[in-house]
Amino acid sequence: xxxxxxxxxxxxxxxxxxxxxxxxxxxxxxxxxxxxxxxxxxxxxxxxxxxxxxxxxxxxxxxxxxxxxxxxxxxxxxxxxxxxxxxxxxxxxxxxxxxxxxxxxxxxxxxxxxxxxxxxxxxxxxxxxxxxxxxxxxxxxxxxxxxxxxxxxxxxxxxxxxxxxxxxxxxxxxxxxxxxxxxxxxxxxxxxxxxxxxxx
Amino acid sequence: xxxxxxxxxxxxxxxxxxxxxxxxxxxxxxxxxxxxxxxxxxxxxxxxxxxxxxxxxxxxxxxxxxxxxxxxxxxxxxxxxxxxxxxxxxxxxxxxxxxxxxxxxxxxxxxxxxxxxxxxxxxxxxxxxxxxxxxxxxxxxxxxxxxxxxxxxxxxxxxxxxxxxxxxxxxxxxxxxxxxxxxxxxxxxxxxxxxxxxxx
Numbered sequence: 001x002x003x004x005x006x007x008x009x010x011x012x013x014x015x016x017x018x019x020x021x022x023x024x025x026x027x028x029x030x031x032x033x034x035x036x037x038x039x040x041x042x043x044x045x046x047x048x049x050x051x052x053x054x055x056x057x058x059x060x061x062x063x064x065x066x067x068x069x070x071x072x073x074x075x076x077x078x079x080x081x082x083x084x085x086x087x088x089x090x091x092x093x094x095x096x097x098x099x100x101x102x103x104x105x106x107x108x109x110x111x112x113x114x115x116x117x118x119x120x121x122x123x124x125x126x127x128x129x130x131x132x133x134x135x136x137x138x139x140x141x142x143x144x145x146x147x148x149x150x151x152x153x154x155x156x157x158x159x160x161x162x163x164x165x166x167x168x169x170x171x172x173x174x175x176x177x178x179x180x181x182x183x184x185x186x187x188x189x190x191x192x193x194x195x196x197x198x199x200x
Numbered sequence: 201x202x203x204x205x206x207x208x209x210x211x212x213x214x215x216x217x218x219x220x221x222x223x224x225x226x227x228x229x230x231x232x233x234x235x236x237x238x239x240x241x242x243x244x245x246x247x248x249x250x251x252x253x254x255x256x257x258x259x260x261x262x263x264x265x266x267x268x269x270x271x272x273x274x275x276x277x278x279x280x281x282x283x284x285x286x287x288x289x290x291x292x293x294x295x296x297x298x299x300x301x302x303x304x305x306x307x308x309x310x311x312x313x314x315x316x317x318x319x320x321x322x323x324x325x326x327x328x329x330x331x332x333x334x335x336x337x338x339x340x341x342x343x344x345x346x347x348x349x350x351x352x353x354x355x356x357x358x359x360x361x362x363x364x365x366x367x368x369x370x371x372x373x374x375x376x377x378x379x380x381x382x383x384x385x386x387x388x389x390x391x392x393x394x395x396x397x398x399x400x
């Protein structure tokens with residue numbers, strides 16, 4: 001057999017890029033070629049950024065956010081109210097809520113309960129959340145899980161675990177998204193929006 | 201203003217990932233988080249692969265293929281016939297033809313002529329192709345550009361430039377793709393397929 005046309009160095013780069021979410025073998029090939037065409041000016045900064053992220057970024061021991069410091073800068077931010085902890089599934093959700101101007105504390109679960117995927121309470125950071133909720137400063141736990149079956153199951157489970165803590169448990173409002181057209185909405189959302197209607 | 205929620209290290213990683221073709225800001229965020237979640241085991245190999253590719257991969261001075269050696273391993277492969285040179289737009293096309301079991305030599309143009317994008321003959325490796333075609337060993341130039349307007353314009357231009365060389369100029373067959381259904385094909389392809397019909 002002839003030597004493989006793609007050398008081991010390029011092949012390895014493609015294999016590793018293909019592991020990124022959203023990339024398959026074909027798009028990884030395209031990305032690798034694009035990087036190779038642009039040369040060192042494109043590859044070296046990315047390699048450096050990866051090395052720096054790998055060595056310096058760690059999960060916060062309080063809220064599991066990812067940051068260069070532990071506790072993370074959100075947990076040590078004295079300007080943020082300690083009254084509320086917003087519980088999210090992933091760090092991406094924390095970023096989304098920050099973009100939406102929420103300025104309290106967070107708790108990243110690291111996933112949701114899922115019988116199908118074998119994810120139990122001990123795989124998530126639920127115990128440390130219960131510990132945090134027992135703090136006298138904390139008066140509200142905002143459950144901001146995704147509006148999926150697993151997300152809502154996890155929310156119910158956490159609510160049960162929090163019954164002995166002296167906190168109010170709230171969840172994000174469900175309803176018509178801003179800019180949404182009723183005709184295109186699923187029935188579940190419309191039913192929730194109708195149930196939770198408010199004075200105009 | 202509060203400190204930005206995404207630290208500069210993560211932000212830089214996202215910015216660089218977002219430059220990859222096929223990635224936008226949102227998918228780059230997702231990829232960065234996925235890498236950060238997996239930690240060093242995912243990031244360090246990718247960083248190393250990028251550094252190695254950046255330092256070791258160069259374009260071949262004969263055919264412009266990308267490889268760790270110059271001339272590339274295809275150009276120095278004595279098992280390959282020197283009679284034919286297959287002209288392609290990009291290295292990705294070379295890889296595609298290798299997968300399709302073509303085992304001759306190649307010439308990577310580095311793009312196509314495009315008045316709109318300001319790409320002229322001097323921006324491509326056309327002159328070095330004419331030089332290679334003048335070699336006595338070479339008897340055929342296979343034009344394997346994409347079947348786009350720019351690709352075919354480039355093919356015509358190269359054919360004109362090759363008139364003084366003692367070579368046959370051929371192009372890939374156009375027609376119904378394998379597995380293709382006539383009803384879904386565009387008229388241009390069907391017209392080409394009908395014109396180029398062959399005895400069964």
